[in-house]
Amino acid sequence: MNAEYAIETDSLAKVYRTRFRGRQLRAVSDVTLRVPQGVKFGLLGQNGAGKTTFVKMLLSAVHPSAGSARLFGREASEPEARRPVGYLPENHRFPTYFTGRGMLDFYAALSGVPARERALRIVELLQLVGLQDWGDVRIKKYSKGMLQRLGLAQALMHRPQLLILDEPTDGVDPVGRRHIRDVLNNLTGTGVTVFLNSHLLSEVESFCDYVAILHKGTLVLEGKMSTLLAGRGYRISAAQVPENALLKLRSLDAAIASAGELVEINVATREQANRIIDEIRAAGGLIESVAASNSSLEEVFMRATAVEKAA
Amino acid sequence: MTVLNALISDTFQEARARWLFWGLFGLSTLLICIFLFVLKIDLVAGAISIMGIERTQHALDITRFVRNSYAFVSVFLYVWGTLLAIFASSGLIPSVLEPGRISLLLSKPITRPMLLLGRYLGNVLVVALNDVYLIVSIWIIIGIKTGIWERRFLLAIPESVLMFAVLLCVVVLVGVIFESAALAVMVTVGLMFISTLLAQRAYVLKMLDSEWSRNLWRVLYWIVPKVYDLANAMKQIIVFDRQADWWTPIWTSAIFGAVVLAGAVRIFQKRDF
Numbered sequence: 001m002n003a004e005y006a007i008e009t010d011s012l013a014k015v016y017r018t019r020f021r022g023r024q025l026r027a028v029s030d031v032t033l034r035v036p037q038g039v040k041f042g043l044l045g046q047n048g049a050g051k052t053t054f055v056k057m058l059l060s061a062v063h064p065s066a067g068s069a070r071l072f073g074r075e076a077s078e079p080e081a082r083r084p085v086g087y088l089p090e091n092h093r094f095p096t097y098f099t100g101r102g103m104l105d106f107y108a109a110l111s112g113v114p115a116r117e118r119a120l121r122i123v124e125l126l127q128l129v130g131l132q133d134w135g136d137v138r139i140k141k142y143s144k145g146m147l148q149r150l151g152l153a154q155a156l157m158h159r160p161q162l163l164i165l166d167e168p169t170d171g172v173d174p175v176g177r178r179h180i181r182d183v184l185n186n187l188t189g190t191g192v193t194v195f196l197n198s199h200l201l202s203e204v205e206s207f208c209d210y211v212a213i214l215h216k217g218t219l220v221l222e223g224k225m226s227t228l229l230a231g232r233g234y235r236i237s238a239a240q241v242p243e244n245a246l247l248k249l250r251s252l253d254a255a256i257a258s259a260g261e262l263v264e265i266n267v268a269t270r271e272q273a274n275r276i277i278d279e280i281r282a283a284g285g286l287i288e289s290v291a292a293s294n295s296s297l298e299e300v301f302m303r304a305t306a307v308e309k310a311a
Numbered sequence: 312m313t314v315l316n317a318l319i320s321d322t323f324q325e326a327r328a329r330w331l332f333w334g335l336f337g338l339s340t341l342l343i344c345i346f347l348f349v350l351k352i353d354l355v356a357g358a359i360s361i362m363g364i365e366r367t368q369h370a371l372d373i374t375r376f377v378r379n380s381y382a383f384v385s386v387f388l389y390v391w392g393t394l395l396a397i398f399a400s401s402g403l404i405p406s407v408l409e410p411g412r413i414s415l416l417l418s419k420p421i422t423r424p425m426l427l428l429g430r431y432l433g434n435v436l437v438v439a440l441n442d443v444y445l446i447v448s449i450w451i452i453i454g455i456k457t458g459i460w461e462r463r464f465l466l467a468i469p470e471s472v473l474m475f476a477v478l479l480c481v482v483v484l485v486g487v488i489f490e491s492a493a494l495a496v497m498v499t500v501g502l503m504f505i506s507t508l509l510a511q512r513a514y515v516l517k518m519l520d521s522e523w524s525r526n527l528w529r530v531l532y533w534i535v536p537k538v539y540d541l542a543n544a545m546k547q548i549i550v551f552d553r554q555a556d557w558w559t560p561i562w563t564s565a566i567f568g569a570v571v572l573a574g575a576v577r578i579f580q581k582r583d584f
Contacts, residue, residue, distance in 0.1 A: 016583075059418040062583040079420045087418040093411035095321070097328030109317035110419040154415075164418075 003073030006162045006193035007035035007058060012067035014053050027053040028217045030067070034250075035210070037161075040194045042204030044301060045214035051197045052090055054214065055166055059087060071162065083112065086160030088151045090167040090197075096140035100131055100150050103139060104157055111158035118157070125153040130179060145176025152183055163187070166197045181207065205229070205297040213257070213304045221304040223255020227268045228300050234273035236265045237288040238280045245283035249276060257304045266293065266300070314421050318429020319436060322403060326437045331399040335437070338395060339445040346449055350456050377459045382549040384453070385467040386542045388446055392471045393538075394500065396438040397478055401495045403434055404486030413584045424576045427483065431572070434479055439472045446471070463549045470545050473561065477536045477568035478503065484575040487582070503538050510539035536564035
């Protein structure tokens with residue numbers, strides 16, 4: 001894959017209209033996001049924040065009302081753009097008439113994997129997710145945790161370059177959760193981009209190295225996890241920062257949360273803080289405040305989702 | 312081709328798992344058994360024997376009798392088979408649109424029309440297999456019993472499959488819009504009855520008093536699939552061995568099916584899941 005980013009969205013938005021009254025419900029608003037290749041990216045948000053709609057727009061299950069989405073540089077609406085993508089949906093409903101083996105075979109065939117390779121890969125993946133003894137059992141007999149693991153195997157069958165997991169551990173017991181985490185940790189260093197959609201802060205904090213927060217359909221924060229959680233860092237508040245300056249700040253390893261005119265920027269070091277301030281002022285922005293910070297992801301999340309109320 | 316095969320095979324598996332496949336074959340087998348039983352009844356066997364004797368006296372034409380039987384059975388199988396197939400397949404489209412299932416299917420590198428087409432073809436194949444089994448079995452039974460092998464009876468196979476394929480387009484359209492198996496059955500069976508009613512235009516047009524209503528009737532007649540006309544054409548071909556107009560009901564029904572299916576695909580492409 002030659003593209004720099006696994007996922008790129010520009011002002012992506014989705015507005016649903018109710019069938020009879022035509023009332024508008026804004027699920028996702030103007031989300032511009034870049035997910036570099038090979039990273040573990042977490043999309044956080046409360047239930048109903050628009051995370052699943054965002055993911056479904058990436059996969060063309062939902063048509064955007066505005067903006068664009070690209071996967072590895074290809075328009076997400078093109079079927080070929082989805083070939084390198086493995087997906088585990090939230091609240092999946094795998095057909096219960098399949099055996100574990102049959103289900104993996106079916107979805108891999110849809111991904112274009114040749115029959116011979118499918119046969120080998122099924123054995124390999126059932127082993128990986130610990131279901132080697134369950135391959136010939138109908139999946140209606142599977143527990144929730146087993147279904148999640150099988151779903152994960154399904155997403156990995158065609159050796160995807162981008163793995164999109166929507167609430168992968170939701171409703172799974174701690175042992176099953178651990179198993180899923182182990183499988184995902186095995187992907188580290190393989191070049192696979194993992195996009196984890198979750199409302200579980202601890203899960204994202206322990207696994208991801210990039211994070212973004214969606215709140216009421218709006219992207220309120222994105223950045224490197226290490227920057228956000230630096231034991232000691234700096235929080236800069238600024239106003240009237242032009243969009244092109246924000247793009248530049250993102251490239252400087254800054255985590256940026258915005259709501260209306262106010263922008264909150266988190267950086268790890270004093271040098272970075274000074275550079276950011278220089279960039280903002282050079283672009284015509286106004287510094288509102290600079291403060292030392294000491295954050296956990298929970299604090300970052302609470303602050304990011306509260307910025308809107310304060311603004 | 313792998314993708315289309317996978318989608319067709321998935322439809323087969325689902326039809327089997329939901330007992331639709333076996334239900335169709337079970338009911339067909341039951342019908343075959345009833346048919347065998349009826350032919351064993353003394354009265355029927357006697358009638359056939361008598362006609363065999365009478366045939367030598369040129370009083371009755373056994374060939375004509377058998378052809379009439381063939382025609383009657385073919386129409387019966389056509390109506391029975393089509394209704395049964397519609398009931399059996401009505402749930403196969405809504406089931407694939409269930410949340411959590413459709414989003415995973417759409418995440419694969421396949422187009423939406425391909426997904427719908429695979430499902431559609433799978434359905435048609437399930438029903439076609441059943442039609443072949445049922446109609447060929449009945450043909451063999453009548454042939455063995457009477458010694459007359461009326462090959463035109465086998466026209467009931469393409470006829471039934473074609474009409475089912477056309478009506479399945481309606482099932483798909485209703486399924487894609489409303490995701491309701493019951494509604495799909497209601498609309499499709501309703502359409503069959505309306506089509507039969509509209510086909511009685513020779514009588515009805517005489518009774519209508521305004522040109523406007525007569526034109527409306529004609530337009531509706533030409534739009535809907537020709538369920539009745541197709542059965543009638545087949546009956547004429549079998550009984551009278553003459554050139555009935557079978558082509559018109561076929562092409563008009565096929566156009567109806569193609570337009571409805573195209574509409575279903577269009578709606579499916581635009582929907583959010």
